[in-house]
Amino acid sequence: MSSPGSGSRRVTLADVAAFAGVSLATASKALNGRGDVRDATRERVRVAAERLGFEFNTLAQGLSAGRSGTVGMLTSDLVGRFSLPILMGAEDAFGAGQLSVFLCDARGDSIREQHHIRALLRRQIDGFIVVGNSTDPRPPLSLDAEVPVVYAYAPSTSDEDISVAVDDVAAGRRAVEHLVQMGRRRIAHIGGDSAFAAARDRAAGVTVGLEEASLPLGAGGRPHYGSWSESWGRTAARVVLELDPDVDSLVCANDQIARGAMEVVQQSGRGVPDDIAVIGFDNWEVLTADSAPPLTSLDLNLEGLGQRAAQLLVAAIEGAPSPGRHTVEPRLVVRESTGLTSHRR
Amino acid sequence: MSSPGSGSRRVTLADVAAFAGVSLATASKALNGRGDVRDATRERVRVAAERLGFEFNTLAQGLSAGRSGTVGMLTSDLVGRFSLPILMGAEDAFGAGQLSVFLCDARGDSIREQHHIRALLRRQIDGFIVVGNSTDPRPPLSLDAEVPVVYAYAPSTSDEDISVAVDDVAAGRRAVEHLVQMGRRRIAHIGGDSAFAAARDRAAGVTVGLEEASLPLGAGGRPHYGSWSESWGRTAARVVLELDPDVDSLVCANDQIARGAMEVVQQSGRGVPDDIAVIGFDNWEVLTADSAPPLTSLDLNLEGLGQRAAQLLVAAIEGAPSPGRHTVEPRLVVRESTGLTSHRR
């Protein structure tokens, strides 16, 4: 199927050089746009390469250059929620495929993690992106080698490391802001598992938002922490409605909780959003896009996080690291669950 | 942080050889367990390697061996549903990290796909796993190079290729079998988008199951095709209940549809599973595990698919390809939505 010489081994630079009637060195320089090569010669080499269907062998280039042009992405993403968006963001940032990504799933097992790390180091990867599975800071990787690492989603506990995190506080604040804008005044917060920073941060953001609007927090004046599940959303919604029957909106710490809460609100005879607006976090499409009504949610911008992580990693690889914790801005995705009351049928 | 000589360049096999007082060749053979090396010598080299913290440079090994020990996984998994389980399965099968996986997301864009393919080929990958985003057969990759390819999830349209697919028919059949076992007799089927093979296959399986039990298909005797969404589940459930108020179970073509259907069933005053049992497909935990009630679902066994794909790819790489379409067995995951009526409170 390939060009002349098909059926045999791959075309090497030496073949191209021979075909173009130049030396290996010149061929290399010509194709890489480096060194002094007369334009005519360069062109001749280019044509030869084209004609023979030549492609560089990245392995060989890597060996010689001392860098492989690959990075390792280490995840523990059991639910498949974070890694792919982040990977996609990273791919974007790595651009025209200069860098390829080894994706490894450690499944929350540190033995497996170590194992993958060593395998990747043997592969001479130029850097690591470590994707945590919660926003809680994690201890840094212990590497013997000098390879730049960027921590994504879960920041490193050390400030000397490079981390990119979501901004849960901003997201919480933004959720309230939106509800207030939509005319809601009696806002309650159903939190996630308070053992997680995400739950506390989102609640903190809600508090900030309410303070800015000079509003009290509904349903007892405190967040109702529980777990990250739909069933907690149901339970908590019952509690909240009991505690504060006039509540007009619920900020739920994730989409699952929001789904559960919405269900109970509706079962109680109240309309969403007519009587109560509901907002979630994560913008997990499968939960938000097609519920009845579709759920407004704060997208924590994982793709953006992936891009940022990739940029920071590239910078670090090139010797210009930016240590510290970076964040990406959440995006509000408005759907009907927080629609204007007046707009509802 | 590393062993002696820290702060400088990486330890090479030459260092180990020198330290152990043997030649490069011997060191290589010793550490690789190849060739004739006296036990004592082998041990001495081993100790030297350990002492110096030596790790092989896989790039160099690959260059010399002509294979890189990497495979490319090409996906278009926009929702993050397939790729990760498959990747995990593949990692398992690739075992002790002999093979590492480049994961690339083409985002359904064939330009990007081509781009990734070329980048991966330049990286000398030993094989491809192509993960489709539907179960519909897809045209084979057009490669110039002789690299084995395994098509996962979406099989190749060509029988000469190696494909691994889920078994939607078996799953449909199994769903009915389960319902029948639970004493259900009046079974309706809410299908997905009939433009997809998955929808048709699952429906076909349902038909087979019903035939085996000598039962008719409820709600008009035909599957109700629509789309893969929750909202279709709601719409269809209304239709089905209208058409056949005495239906005692719904086989829904995926978990989203099942969620939507369950919602409507409950709103109609019927209990799940007391009055109507509901079963979904895909076993997408976030939808099934924590709904009210939790949803029984057919897990199509994507991890198993990934494993199988990896095994087939390894076999093909080693020169023993098994062309044709292989399948993995679905697994029934029973939850409360199909519980025994008598067991329900």
Added chain:
DNA sequence: GAAACAAGCGAAAGCGCTTTCGAGAGTTTC
């Protein structure tokens, strides 16, 4: 004790590419 073997080891030639450095050839300068 010589002949015939076997076992253990190393020199050297790759794998495919990059890069340094010097040699020719062609220009410019005075």
Added chain:
DNA sequence: GAAACTCTCGAAAGCGCTTTCGCTTGTTTC
């Protein structure tokens, strides 16, 4: 017309590892 440059290009030395093949030893065999 020689000196001093400037361009182009190529020989060769790596990058780190594998593998072939032959040379030393040491061991058997009769």
